[in-house]
Amino acid sequence: MASVTGEDSKKLKLYSYWRSSCSCRVRIALKLKGLDYEYIAINLLKGEQKSPEFLKLNPIGYVPVLVDGDIVVADSFAILLYLEEKYPEHSLLPKDLQKRALNYQAANLVSSSIQPLQNLPVLGYIQEKLGADEKVVWAQTHIRKGFAALEKLLENYAGKYATGNEVLLADLFLAPQIDGGVRRFNVDMKEFPLLSRIYKAYKELPAFEDAMPERQPDAPPEASA
Structure with a gap:
């Protein structure tokens, strides 16, 4: 990966958790833009996001956090x-x-x-409040609702990727x-053919695959199984 030069030569720092989809978005962007960065793992299951040191960076205690100088x-x-404004290479916005x-x-x-x-x-x-089984049902219900909305939103615009043939913010x-x-x-993607198609296209992109949870330094061994 290319390092940033000149006055921006200080390496970026990303506070991340391997399974965080929010952190994954940023990891993809950093890789697409060719920006070198230091990965700092925050274990959400151990409550490291609640530490005084981390709360100084983000008072609400969520990952990701980016430090740029x-x-x-x-x-x-x-x-x-x-990142889009400071590092416009490989623009994320049309x-x-x-x-x-x-x-x-x-x-x-x-x-x-x-x-x-x-x-x-x-x-x-x-x-x-409701039990472990209801937790999964809850998540699946809201994911399916969102995916159904995305299918409708993108149906007239999607190409190889979400909004055409370029990789963009969406x-x-x-x-x-x-x-x-x-x-x-375990959401059944047969209900969502458009999202299934572009998901397969993402798997062909190294920047996306390298940013996935199982490839992060804090991912447990069983994550890549």
Whole structure:
């Protein structure tokens, strides 16, 4: 991977958790843009995101967090827009305003209407109140609802990828969300032919595959089995 040169030569730092789909979005962007970075693992299951040191970086205690010199950016959407502005190589946003708006819509659908409903705190609460079986049903229900909406949103715009034949912002949100839906929650993708097709296309891209959970340094051995 190419390192950043000149005044930006300080290596970027990414606070990440191997299974975090939010972190995965950023990992894909960093790889697409050819940016070298230091991976700093935050074990969510051990509560490391609640440590005083981490809360100084992100007071709400979520990953990912990007540190670029003196600049600290938390939240995957904010990080991706920051990277797009500072490191425009391999742009994630099209110049066409309609297509750009479509990318924002698809990305936001994942980040606000699917992923938050399947994250660890929510699933932990559902399990505590209703039981482990209901936790999976809850996640599957909201993933399917979001996937159905994405199928309709993208049906007239998708090409090889979500919004055409270029990898753009929406793809960075869709790839880890579909991967998690399939691997973690056993969502049957036969209901979603468009998403299934572009998911196969993502698997041909090294930047996407290298960013997947099982390839991260903090992933347990069984993750790649």
